[in-house]
Amino acid sequence: MTAPAFAPETEERLALARQVADAVLFEGYVLYPYRASAAKNRLRWQFGVLVPPAWGAEHDEHDFQHTECLMEPKQGATLSVEVRFLRARRRTVQQTLPDGGFATVPELRLDDRVLMPWDEGTEERVEMVVPVAGLLGDGVTRPFTLPAREDTEPVLDAAGRTVGRLLRRCEQISGRVTLSARELDGPYRTVRLTAVVENTSDWTPSGERGDGREAALPHSLVATHLLMALSAGSFLSMTDPPEWARGAVAACRNLHTWPVLAGEPGRGDLVLSSPIILEDHPAIAPESPGALYDATEIDEILALRTAALTDEEKREARGTDARAAAVIDLADSMPAEVLERLHGAVRGLREITGETGDGFPDEHGVQRPDTPWWDPASDAGFDPARDRVVVGGRSLGAGSRVELRPGLRHTDAQDLFLQGRTATVEAVLHDVDGAVHLAVTVDGDPGADIRREQGRYLYFQPDELVPLEGDA
Structure with a gap:
């Protein structure tokens, strides 16, 4: 034009x-x-x-x-x-x-x-x-x-x-x-x-058929x-x-x-x-x-x-x-x-600095801390299938039944469909930052058995769950 x-x-x-x-x-x-x-x-x-x-x-x-x-x-x-x-x-x-x-x-x-x-x-x-x-x-x-x-x-x-x-x-x-x-x-x-x-x-539009x-x-x-x-x-x-x-x-x-x-x-x-x-x-x-x-x-x-x-x-x-x-x-x-x-690209790197055990930089010129940021040996004290966490005065663990309240956190659009649904706790997990997450399967989900076999659960934090009456 x-x-x-x-x-x-x-x-x-x-x-x-x-x-x-x-x-x-x-x-x-x-x-x-x-x-x-x-x-x-x-x-x-x-x-x-x-x-x-x-x-x-x-x-x-x-x-x-x-x-x-x-x-x-x-x-x-x-x-x-x-x-x-x-x-x-x-x-x-x-x-x-x-x-x-x-x-x-x-x-x-x-x-x-x-x-x-x-x-x-x-x-x-x-x-x-x-x-x-x-x-x-x-x-x-x-x-x-x-x-x-x-x-x-x-x-x-x-x-x-x-x-x-x-x-x-x-x-x-x-x-x-x-x-x-x-x-x-x-x-x-x-x-x-x-x-x-x-x-x-x-x-x-003329109003005739096909005039869409x-x-x-x-x-x-x-x-x-x-x-x-x-x-x-x-x-x-x-x-x-x-x-x-x-x-x-x-x-x-x-x-x-x-x-x-x-x-x-x-x-x-x-x-x-x-x-x-x-x-x-x-x-x-x-x-x-x-x-x-x-x-x-x-x-x-x-x-x-x-x-x-x-x-x-x-x-x-x-x-x-x-x-x-x-x-x-x-x-x-x-x-x-x-x-x-096309398989993937690194857009940026962040340098983690800290002193090495002897106070000197490593071969790349970067000082390292005495211990790594996460010690794999620390996993030994946790068992997702047996660990429990207290929510609303009740102890929850594998097998406990809960009501989902994900609307408190708004982390996923799918949460809207899970609000108020009941679920079964499958495991209690602890991440490296000390936070607790409960893995659950939703009651009535036809794919629940497959999720259990594959270990593919939905994860919620304790304040997003309400214990159901009758649970231990």
């Missing part, structure tokens, strides 16, 4: 942040096994989808994103904003007829690939550059429209003959970006920035997110703000998106507001050999499983999407040393 060009220095900073923003843009774009016929690839576009207002009102989906964050702009600062999203481009497969015409078909089989109907994603951007001073008060609004378009691509066989064509169509999309700012009271000059991205398309979410997607903004850069000044972290700004940060409203500091660590002049919750200064792992697009991306597992697909499955994946084809080629050509790097 046409828009004011960013300054070279701003463009350089945004280019670094786009490496992570691209991962957001294509998160879940196509899922393993990368075939259009796979069941999980028939329900796509799950992150940051801004649907037409008429559809959202009827189906409880969002037509806007609302971002608020704090910044400390310097005098004369400008704000550069880039809205990024995917536009669904619907692809229809057609086969050449004897009379030279074309007929729509469910698939077109070629020697190297199998072509099927598919929604491709094309990247779109809306760019704005505005003075921060101009955002105070009513702010600035930028409407935009992407016109409908249609194009065709011939499909040739191995001999170069036209055997069909791909018909691609994009529907019209309209939207609006609104930026505003307000100076806050406080010890420092702080401005609350508000950025709202809306889908204003007037498309409405698939019909709304071509009129939607998909994987929508924001990049915002200050020319002078800095943003405050919304995750770990300074103490004096915590109240103002808590008052910010972020709906269907979350802003984090982006770009190089140590700098605060760039923000990525994403529908996926990230930490400040997110980065792509240097070991990653390329984008795999799967929403549960684990490079090593996906690379191995993709390489193990059958030749027929790979043919269909290559015909599904150009990005899926690139994943297949990547998995087939990945050298062993690259695959080995």
Whole structure:
């Protein structure tokens, strides 16, 4: 889209942040096994989808994103904003007829690939550059429209003959970006920035059968997110703000998106507001050999499983999407040393210092304590099957029955389903820090016997359990 060009220095900073923003843009774009016929690839576009207002009102989906964050702009600062999203481009497969015409078909089989109907994603951007001073008060609004378009691509066989064509169509999309700012009271000059991205398309569902979410997607903004850069000044972290700004940060409203500091660590002049919750200064792992697009991306597992697909499955994946084809080629050509790097990486080491027994450093120049931090011999005084612990005035051990109250600690989302359930204590364990943990199996769990055989229990601390009446 046409828009004011960013300054070279701003463009350089945004280019670094786009490496992570691209991962957001294509998160879940196509899922393993990368075939259009796979069941999980028939329900796509799950992150940051801004649907037409008429559809959202009827189906409880969002037509806007609302971002608020704090910044400390310097005098004369400008704000550069880039809205990024995917536009669904619907692809229809057609086969050449004897009379030279074309007929729509469910698939077109070629020697190297199998072509099927598919929604491709094309990247779109809306760019704005505005003075921060101009955002105070009513702010600035930028409407935009992407016109409908249609194009065709011939499909040739191995001999170069036209055997069909791909018909691609994009529907019209309209939207609006609104930026505003307000100076806050406080010890420092702080401005609350508000950025709202809306889908204003007037498309409405016809109410006919088949007029579902698939019909709304071509009129939607998909994987929508924001990049915002200050020319002078800095943003405050919304995750770990300074103490004096915590109240103002808590008052910010972020709906269907979350802003984090982006770009190089140590700098605060760039923000990525994403529908996926990230930490400040997110980065792509240097070991990653390329984008795999799967929403549960684990490079090593996906690379191995993709390489193990059958030749027929790979043919269909290559015909599904150009990005899926690139994943297949990547998995087939990945050298062993690259695959080995995906097994794991150490991001940082912490040096443990202390004096050695003779007061001198060891061969690495690190002083060691006289005794190790944990003595394995100390385990001799414990027996998980026989040890007991007093809870609520009752002695609990293996075989005791208890009621689970994990809500006191909120350590796991699964705890919500265990609240109030009864269980049997299987063992009492002591960790190296002196804390006590009770291993339990939940009453009524059909897999309890298997858990006992494998020693795979659920673990709770004493204050998360209530002894049941009648227990010793």
